[in-house]
Amino acid sequence: MSTSTPTAPATESVTVNGINYRPIREGLASILAPYREAPADHATTKGKKPRNNDQGEQAVFYNPVQQFNRDLSVLAILAYGEAALVEKAERYQKKHGQTKRQRENAKKKKAANGTASDPGIEVEPDLRDSDGSRKRKRADEASEEAFGKASSGPDEYNAKRTKTDVPELDDEELEMMQTYENGQTQSHPNSLDGPADQLAETGSKHGPRFTILDALSATGLRALRYAKEIPFATRIIANDLSRDAAKSIEMNIDHNGLKGKVCSNVGDARAYMYSKVGIEQTSSSGTSIHRFDVIDLDPYGTAAPFFDSALQAIQDGGLLCVTCTDAGVFASNGYPEKAYALYGGIPTKGAHSHEGGLRLILHAIAAAGAKYGIAIEPLLSLSIDFYARLFIRIHKQQKDVKLLAGTTMIVYSCDHGCGAWTTQLLVRNNTQKSKSGEMYFKHSYAQGPNAAPFCEHCGKKTHLSGPVWAGPLHNPYFIQRILDKLPSLDKTTYTTMPRIEGMLTVALEEDLNLDQKLISTTSTPVPATNPDPQPRPSTLPIPRTPPSQLDSHPFFFIPSYLAKILHCQTPSEDCLRGALRHLGYRVTRSHCKPGSFKTDTPWTVIWEVMREWMRTRAPAKEGAITEGMAGWGILGRLRGSERARSQDWKYEVEGLVRKAGTVDEIKTGLEAALFRLGREGSDNGGGGGGARVGQMKKDRADGVSESEAEAEVETEKKNEEVSATDASKLEIIFDEALGKEKSPRKLCRYQLNPRPNWGPMNRAAGS
Numbered sequence: 001m002s003t004s005t006p007t008a009p010a011t012e013s014v015t016v017n018g019i020n021y022r023p024i025r026e027g028l029a030s031i032l033a034p035y036r037e038a039p040a041d042h043a044t045t046k047g048k049k050p051r052n053n054d055q056g057e058q059a060v061f062y063n064p065v066q067q068f069n070r071d072l073s074v075l076a077i078l079a080y081g082e083a084a085l086v087e088k089a090e091r092y093q094k095k096h097g098q099t100k101r102q103r104e105n106a107k108k109k110k111a112a113n114g115t116a117s118d119p120g121i122e123v124e125p126d127l128r129d130s131d132g133s134r135k136r137k138r139a140d141e142a143s144e145e146a147f148g149k150a151s152s153g154p155d156e157y158n159a160k161r162t163k164t165d166v167p168e169l170d171d172e173e174l175e176m177m178q179t180y181e182n183g184q185t186q187s188h189p190n191s192l193d194g195p196a197d198q199l200a201e202t203g204s205k206h207g208p209r210f211t212i213l214d215a216l217s218a219t220g221l222r223a224l225r226y227a228k229e230i231p232f233a234t235r236i237i238a239n240d241l242s243r244d245a246a247k248s249i250e251m252n253i254d255h256n257g258l259k260g261k262v263c264s265n266v267g268d269a270r271a272y273m274y275s276k277v278g279i280e281q282t283s284s285s286g287t288s289i290h291r292f293d294v295i296d297l298d299p300y301g302t303a304a305p306f307f308d309s310a311l312q313a314i315q316d317g318g319l320l321c322v323t324c325t326d327a328g329v330f331a332s333n334g335y336p337e338k339a340y341a342l343y344g345g346i347p348t349k350g351a352h353s354h355e356g357g358l359r360l361i362l363h364a365i366a367a368a369g370a371k372y373g374i375a376i377e378p379l380l381s382l383s384i385d386f387y388a389r390l391f392i393r394i395h396k397q398q399k400d401v402k403l404l405a406g407t408t409m410i411v412y413s414c415d416h417g418c419g420a421w422t423t424q425l426l427v428r429n430n431t432q433k434s435k436s437g438e439m440y441f442k443h444s445y446a447q448g449p450n451a452a453p454f455c456e457h458c459g460k461k462t463h464l465s466g467p468v469w470a471g472p473l474h475n476p477y478f479i480q481r482i483l484d485k486l487p488s489l490d491k492t493t494y495t496t497m498p499r500i501e502g503m504l505t506v507a508l509e510e511d512l513n514l515d516q517k518l519i520s521t522t523s524t525p526v527p528a529t530n531p532d533p534q535p536r537p538s539t540l541p542i543p544r545t546p547p548s549q550l551d552s553h554p555f556f557f558i559p560s561y562l563a564k565i566l567h568c569q570t571p572s573e574d575c576l577r578g579a580l581r582h583l584g585y586r587v588t589r590s591h592c593k594p595g596s597f598k599t600d601t602p603w604t605v606i607w608e609v610m611r612e613w614m615r616t617r618a619p620a621k622e623g624a625i626t627e628g629m630a631g632w633g634i635l636g637r638l639r640g641s642e643r644a645r646s647q648d649w650k651y652e653v654e655g656l657v658r659k660a661g662t663v664d665e666i667k668t669g670l671e672a673a674l675f676r677l678g679r680e681g682s683d684n685g686g687g688g689g690g691a692r693v694g695q696m697k698k699d700r701a702d703g704v705s706e707s708e709a710e711a712e713v714e715t716e717k718k719n720e721e722v723s724a725t726d727a728s729k730l731e732i733i734f735d736e737a738l739g740k741e742k743s744p745r746k747l748c749r750y751q752l753n754p755r756p757n758w759g760p761m762n763r764a765a766g767s
Contacts, residue, residue, distance in 0.1 A: 210293050215272070
């Protein structure tokens with residue numbers, strides 16, 4: 001199902017001070033988008049009119065196609081911000097939840113050590129290092145329960161998190177939190193009912209600060225929508241390098257009545273974000289921003305130049321939102337040198353290139369933050385139209401950074417052949433148990449290439465791509481929080497909501513282990529086992545994905561691409577899903593491409609299913625596949641064909657030659673292989689190993705020794721065991737009823753072109 005992206009109705013231009021503006025309303029905000037002034041000689045010539053419209057020469061960039069991006073961003077920040085405020089409240093209660101006796105003892109100890117009394121913060125002066133410096137009091141040893149009940153996944157990791165795993169609140173935020181109990185954003189006093197100026201100056205006194213940076217703001221529409229639609233946002237900075245853009249932002253701030261809450265800034269986004277590094281809070285009014293809770297990077301083209309500065313200007317636990325519109329670089333095969341220069345890796349070739357692009361961007365962000373002790377956690381990573389949109393939670397945890405190499409992989413792709421791939425991790429993160437019984441990670445080098453130079457399925461040469469991110473692309477708890485919020489939203493405000501629901505549903509289904517998780521945020525959390533006599537209910541709405549977790553089944557395939565390789569009719573989705581599910585494998589979709597299959601099925605089985613489809617349902621035309629084509633090598637293993645036997649022997653001989661170290665070893669191996677080939681079919685497995693050894697002993701004159709004959713028998717026995725579970729022996733049934741997707745309602749899972757001449761549009765032509 002697909003729909004068109006709703007756009008604002010066409011309206012007449014508005015002239016202000018002699019300048020033409022296009023009025024645009026999106027969400028709860030409205031802007032006046034300026035056009036570039038046409039030169040005097042730009043009169044109508046040869047029937048062509050001046051390009052003075054939303055597809056023409058804009059002084060400040062605005063693209064209506066990306067309304068989906070902005071709607072999704074508002075909802076993502078809402079879901080993240082509500083959870084972040086709950087965690088801030090929990091940290092405050094941890095720090096200030098002492099008993100009366102504990103507070104009195106703290107006062108006495110502080111007085112005895114000549115320190116100023118502070119009844120709100122407990123510090124034990126007797127906890128000192130050998131050099132006299134004070135240690136931080138250890139946090140509560142009780143585990144934090146994950147939000148929702150799950151059999152495995154983030155609960156095991158989040159249950160071990162302590163107070164030191166989350167950022168500390170400064171003194172001002174501790175004071176704010178006293179009037180912001182339990183993270184109830186519905187009663188937050190910083191709503192849009194009061195004057196913006198007053199809210200900007202005094203709002204932080206009545207609740208925790210929540211600051212957002214729109215680093216490349218253009219018209220300021222994104223920042224204005226954040227101010228209008230995120231009630232707990234206390235300060236939004238709209239930055240742009242262009243002075244024309246800054247004037248447009250100031251005009252639109254006044255136009256929306258948000259002066260004070262939204263502020264414009266003219267300058268390089270990188271310099272502005274670097275300026276936040278190393279400074280401290282200097283104003284109790286909250287007007288001075290040290291680091292941001294949310295940073296949104298939405299440039300024209302790649303966001304790679306801003307990764308480093310953004311990661312340093314964001315708070316621990318903050319949200320980084322990234323848009324990259326250069327899909328022709330990170331998801332294509334035309335510019336590998338440019339992709340490496342921008343993202344530090346080679347793009348993936350093939351039908352799965354867009355997921356490879358997402359993983360390439362994530363790797364670039366993770367590598368940029370690792371040098372500063374910053375680890376990333378992807379909450380939502382989407383390939384949309386012509387761009388990628390990612391929402392990433394930041395964690396300043398050095399121990400998690402050490403796991404980065406073990407969650408990074410390279411990919412061997414048969415992109416010129418059948419499209420199969422093999423992944424290879426750079427480092428192995430192995431868990432070890434210490435003498436005290438505690439578990440820890442031991443990092444070791446990964447072993448050599450796990451893929452041959454030639455594809456094992458079609459025989460074509462493989463190509464290298466990466467390194468790319470090997471962990472999960474999404475946090476299912478985060479996605480579910482957004483989906484749970486959708487029914488309560490106004491569809492006239494979020495006009496792209498049908499597409500948001502469809503795409504997020506598919507993204508949630510990409511987790512092949514989803515059926516083992518209960519992630520609904522509407523259900524009451526069930527406390528986990530806690531050593532405390534009175535276990536505290538969980539207040540972690542978005543449990544963290546364990547930093548060592550891998551996506552065990554990355555990438556996807558598209559049946560029509562496979563059918564193109566074999567020159568046969570494409571099997572229906574239900575038919576192919578039914579065959580894979582009948583074999584015991586799991587199958588779902590990928591949000592990146594329509595008709596995609598994300599599965600834990602190995603490529604050997606996938607190609608066997610396609611061969612069986614051709615043999616029983618849709619045989620190829622005579623002469624459609626010739627030697628040298630990728631399909632020739634795959635169909636060589638068609639069940640019952642003579643070429644399948646010769647193909648197996650060909651691969652066996654090639655492997656023997658590669659493994660042999662000397663000419664004598666090659667000679668011995670070939671003689672043994674020729675002997676088995678001559679005996680094949682006459683023995684039928686009933687002669688027994690002893691008869692074969694006896695026959696090989698008689699042939700010692702041909703160079704086969706007794707020990708070599710016995711070794712060959714053992715090898716042959718192993719081959720017989722493997723053949724019992726070989727893909728060619730599988731019972732493949734194309735069960736359409738089993739493969740039918742039972743969706744409770746129709747969803748807009750994939751979008752067609754939203755409008756004529758759509759795309760990234762031209763760059764702004766202003767100053």
